[in-house]
Amino acid sequence: xxxxxxxxxxxxxxxxxxxxxxxxxxxxxxxxxxxxxxxxxxxxxxxxxxxxxxxxxxxxxxxxxxxxxxxxxxxxxxxxxxxxxxxxxxxxxxxxxxxxxxxxxxxxxxxxxxx
Numbered sequence: 001x002x003x004x005x006x007x008x009x010x011x012x013x014x015x016x017x018x019x020x021x022x023x024x025x026x027x028x029x030x031x032x033x034x035x036x037x038x039x040x041x042x043x044x045x046x047x048x049x050x051x052x053x054x055x056x057x058x059x060x061x062x063x064x065x066x067x068x069x070x071x072x073x074x075x076x077x078x079x080x081x082x083x084x085x086x087x088x089x090x091x092x093x094x095x096x097x098x099x100x101x102x103x104x105x106x107x108x109x110x111x112x113x114x115x
Contacts, residue, residue, distance in 0.1 A: 002026040002104045004095050009109030012085055016113070020080040022095030022106055033098040034071055034078040038091035038111075045094070049080060062088075085113045 008020040020036065035050035049059045049069035057069055068081040078095055092108040 002028045002097065002099060004097060004104055004106035006093065006095050006106040006109040009093060009111045011112045011114065014086055014113055014115050016085050017081070017083045018085065018111060020082070020093055020095075020109060020111075022078045022097075024076050024097060024104075028097075028099050031076055031097050031099050032101075034069075034076075035096045035098075036069060036078070036080045036093055037096060038089075038093045039108075040088075040091040043091075048093070051078065082111070085111075087113045087115045089113050 003025045004022050006020060006022050008018060010018060012018055031053060033050055033052050036048040037045050038048050039045040047060055048063055049067055051057045051069045051071055066084045071078045090111060090113050092110050094108045095106045097104045
């Protein structure tokens with residue numbers, strides 16, 4: 001059973017930065033892709049950024065140039081560096097791992113950006 005634990009969320013003023021981490025546990029085979037998603041109140045969950053096992057990244061237009069996804073391959077940890085945060089970035093952030101075509105989600109971490 002794969003479990004993902006996010007950390008690093010919190011409260012920050014507009015223009016500030018946060019760094020999210022997602023650490024997996026359990027026994028699993030090769031991770032095909034890692035990603036961050038977010039869900040704001042009253043909205044659907046949306047993609048923020050993904051990174052493949054080969055290091056190819058993809059970002060939502062709304063975060064390009066401000067957020068950076070990275071990974072520590074040795075530990076399978078994935079990070080999301082968030083700079084120049086805006087109030088519209090306020091949401092619960094979830095990490096997702098794709099392993100052997102199955103998706104696994106973390107429990108989420110709250111990010112709140114004040115204006």
